[in-house]
Amino acid sequence: MLGHDMSIVDAGNIVQWNALLTVSSRMKDDKKAAGLKVVLGTIMTAGIWGEATLAASQDLVVEEVVVTAQKRVESLQDTPISIVAFSADQMSNKQIFGLQDLQGNVPNLQFIPHPNSATTPRIFLRGIGSAPDITRDGAVAVYVDGVYQARSQGLSVDIAGIERIEVLRGPQGTLYGRNATGGAVNFITQPPSRETVEFEQKLSIGNRDLYRSTTSLNVPLAEGLAGRLSYMRSGQDGHVRNAGSGSSYFGSSDRTAMLADLLWSPLHNLDVRYSFDRSMIKDSPAYLAVAPAGFKLGKRPRRSSPAVEGLDDNDITVEGHALTITWLPMEHMEFKSITAYRELDSETNQGYLVGALGNFPIITSYEVNQQDQWSQEFQLLGDALDGQVDYIIGLYYFKESGDLVDQSTLSVTGEETHRLVDIRNQAYAVFSQVSWLPPMMEDKLKLTVGARWSRDQREAARWVASGPIGGTMVEMPTGGTGKMEFSNFSPSFTVAYEINDSLNLYGKVADGYKTGGFNIRAGTRQRFIDGFDEETLRSYELGMKSRWLDNRLVFNIAAFLANYEGIQLNVQVNPARPSQVEVLNAGEAEVRGVELELRAVLLPGLSVDLQYGYLDPSYRKVVDGTGASIKDDFAFVYAPRHSYTVDVNYELATFRVGTLSANFNYSWQDRQASSYTRTVNSEFLGIPAYGVANARLMLSEVQALGGEFEFALWGRNLGDEEYYLEHGNALVPFGIYGEPRTYGIDMIYRY
Numbered sequence: 001m002l003g004h005d006m007s008i009v010d011a012g013n014i015v016q017w018n019a020l021l022t023v024s025s026r027m028k029d030d031k032k033a034a035g036l037k038v039v040l041g042t043i044m045t046a047g048i049w050g051e052a053t054l055a056a057s058q059d060l061v062v063e064e065v066v067v068t069a070q071k072r073v074e075s076l077q078d079t080p081i082s083i084v085a086f087s088a089d090q091m092s093n094k095q096i097f098g099l100q101d102l103q104g105n106v107p108n109l110q111f112i113p114h115p116n117s118a119t120t121p122r123i124f125l126r127g128i129g130s131a132p133d134i135t136r137d138g139a140v141a142v143y144v145d146g147v148y149q150a151r152s153q154g155l156s157v158d159i160a161g162i163e164r165i166e167v168l169r170g171p172q173g174t175l176y177g178r179n180a181t182g183g184a185v186n187f188i189t190q191p192p193s194r195e196t197v198e199f200e201q202k203l204s205i206g207n208r209d210l211y212r213s214t215t216s217l218n219v220p221l222a223e224g225l226a227g228r229l230s231y232m233r234s235g236q237d238g239h240v241r242n243a244g245s246g247s248s249y250f251g252s253s254d255r256t257a258m259l260a261d262l263l264w265s266p267l268h269n270l271d272v273r274y275s276f277d278r279s280m281i282k283d284s285p286a287y288l289a290v291a292p293a294g295f296k297l298g299k300r301p302r303r304s305s306p307a308v309e310g311l312d313d314n315d316i317t318v319e320g321h322a323l324t325i326t327w328l329p330m331e332h333m334e335f336k337s338i339t340a341y342r343e344l345d346s347e348t349n350q351g352y353l354v355g356a357l358g359n360f361p362i363i364t365s366y367e368v369n370q371q372d373q374w375s376q377e378f379q380l381l382g383d384a385l386d387g388q389v390d391y392i393i394g395l396y397y398f399k400e401s402g403d404l405v406d407q408s409t410l411s412v413t414g415e416e417t418h419r420l421v422d423i424r425n426q427a428y429a430v431f432s433q434v435s436w437l438p439p440m441m442e443d444k445l446k447l448t449v450g451a452r453w454s455r456d457q458r459e460a461a462r463w464v465a466s467g468p469i470g471g472t473m474v475e476m477p478t479g480g481t482g483k484m485e486f487s488n489f490s491p492s493f494t495v496a497y498e499i500n501d502s503l504n505l506y507g508k509v510a511d512g513y514k515t516g517g518f519n520i521r522a523g524t525r526q527r528f529i530d531g532f533d534e535e536t537l538r539s540y541e542l543g544m545k546s547r548w549l550d551n552r553l554v555f556n557i558a559a560f561l562a563n564y565e566g567i568q569l570n571v572q573v574n575p576a577r578p579s580q581v582e583v584l585n586a587g588e589a590e591v592r593g594v595e596l597e598l599r600a601v602l603l604p605g606l607s608v609d610l611q612y613g614y615l616d617p618s619y620r621k622v623v624d625g626t627g628a629s630i631k632d633d634f635a636f637v638y639a640p641r642h643s644y645t646v647d648v649n650y651e652l653a654t655f656r657v658g659t660l661s662a663n664f665n666y667s668w669q670d671r672q673a674s675s676y677t678r679t680v681n682s683e684f685l686g687i688p689a690y691g692v693a694n695a696r697l698m699l700s701e702v703q704a705l706g707g708e709f710e711f712a713l714w715g716r717n718l719g720d721e722e723y724y725l726e727h728g729n730a731l732v733p734f735g736i737y738g739e740p741r742t743y744g745i746d747m748i749y750r751y
Contacts, residue, residue, distance in 0.1 A: 108127075118736065122152070246312060289734060316347070317343075443498075571630070
């Protein structure tokens with residue numbers, strides 16, 4: 001019987017507790033489910049220890065979201081761009097630790113693992129993206145504290161010390177170092193604080209031997225000097241047991257990340273920040289399962305073929321140094337310098353479909369990449385005329401060198417191929433954006449003009465050898481060296497109008513540009529040397545950002561139309577050799593879409609966040625190497641027509657020991673094509689529609705040991721949904737499946 005102190009907890013909450021206990025008791029892992037049940041019961045019993053009150057936050061307004069997407073600290077509601085931002089609390093609730101964890105959390109954004117290495121993501125935003133190669137830039141730019149991350153091979157690393165993530169949709173270039181046609185993803189880490197000592201320790205355990213430890217320590221070191229150290233270590237067994245030799249599971253994770261940060265302020269108007277980061281991945285390869293053709297879903301496997309031999313882990317290390325100097329030479333003016341150097345070492349391997357056509361892989365792929373990059377960016381920001389004009393002027397230089405040390409492929413046909421590639425790239429850019437508030441419009445109208453001039457110099461050399469497996473390799477005449485130069489001018493124009501303090505409208509036209517490059521798989525020497533040209537995109541966007549019901553409701557919407565030209569596509573060049581494809585600027589397309597965001601406080605302590613995306617892409621033109629139209633044979637990949645996420649937060653009750661709250665989030669996306677061209681039986685391959693539900697139950701603000709504790713139970717993919725992350729073709733169709741149900745416990749201590 002509940003004591004008098006618990007009597008004010010309503011029957012609805014008791015029903016929720018019983019439901020959670022029932023779910024935990026039905027989980028497949030009985031021992032761990034029983035453990036979760038005990039913890040749930042313990043948290044319930046905590047109410048007997050002191051008086052419980054219904055959570056009642058009287059401040060019934062939607063929390064303000066602050067972003068730096070336009071290089072200034074401003075409200076998301078005042079930023080005329082389609083943007084999604086995640087705070088540290090939201091990342092904890094959604095279990096976001098790196099780039100790949102954004103999958104399903106941002107409508108119109110897709111992260112697709114590459115079959116050769118699931119740790120190499122292919123990023124698509126608003127249907128715009130490309131396959132990763134050392135000679136081919138991505139359509140979506142990724143930045144960490146303003147530093148561009150050039151190669152996809154290292155993008156799946158976990159990042160230590162993240163404070164906020166911002167996803168910007170649409171062409172970016174007038175505010176950022178590199179240009180991008182699809183959009184940008186910004187990771188912002190937490191800077192050192194000179195105010196006080198801060199310590200945070202997070203521990204997580206879960207099924208399939210999941211563990212994750214994240215430690216962060218901030219220390220003021222001297223007058224004007226502070227340091228912050230963040231360290232993360234995690235691992236988990238994969239969900240497909242290896243019935244052969246080598247690593248015990250396919251898809252196991254083993255990751256380490258650290259960030260060392262120093263902030264020095266020798267003068268009141270000068271900050272110098274140095275950071276060093278290092279991330280390592282030693283995941284085992286993903287399991288590629290035989291799958292049906294078309295848009296059909298197969299059965300998620302539990303075990304591999306016993307014919308697997310020597311399953312080796314991948315080995316990827318990414319590290320970098322960054323020096324950011326911020327100087328305020330006068331009031332209303334800021335000068336910033338970002339100097340960065342980064343290195344990548346990547347060794348990946350993959351056996352395709354062992355046992356599908358015999359006791360050997362259809363294809364065995366092994367790849368070693370090395371890359372380093374150096375970049376320098378200068379920014380001058382300020383405002384003038386009593387705030388009527390604000391501006392940013394930027395200069396950018398980027399240089400990289402890289403080596404595909406070895407890319408070896410063994411085929412079921414008995415052929416072995418080795419490919420070596422060396423790259424040297426340089427890029428220069430000048431960018432600027434100026435905004436003006438016409439005084440006669442009483443600060444309601446804001447006109448913004450941006451422009452960017454880019455120049456890219458690219459060089460690549462290739463060597464190819466082939467022969468029978470285990471036999472003598474013969475150098476092929478397809479090697480050679482190519483050099484190309486590209487230049488581009490990309491303007492943008494934005495009109496924003498404030499109807500009142502709660503309603504803003506904007507219209508934006510922006511050009512995007514992605515440099516050309518070289519196709520490392522080109523069938524002839526000349527095709528490799530000739531390379532492929534740049535692709536361009538012009539985007540038209542109309543948007544509204546609004547607050548309603550005394551700021552209890554936020555409703556934002558953006559509609560866009562993008563004309564996409566010179567698309568870099570893999571197309572068939574020689575009809576007599578259907579397996580030979582080249583990268584050509586063969587496509588023109590139109591992409592229409594809508595992005596909607598609704599955030600609301602429904603009751604004291606109860607809030608909901610809904611985000612929705614709609615995409616309608618279509619090719620206007622695709623030609624093959626002979627100039628013939630093949631538009632009907634091409635599909636837009638990784639562009640689901642509909643996608644949405646729902647996020648609900650509820651403060652259930654406040655006890656003497658702390659505050660009990662819950663988070664529930666659900667993401668769903670429509671079916672999407674996953675093959676550009678028709679494959680098996682002249683069908684396109686695709687990923688069927690699927691939805692994933694996650695939840696987290698938290699007891700926070702528990703005062704002990706001079707600090708504050710938070711305890712949480714969480715579950716991901718609660719319905720144990722079976723779905724593809726990728727559906728591809730390697731002589732026969734294959735699927736890479738998403739994670740099954742995962743659950744665990746968090747403990748967080750903050751001082």
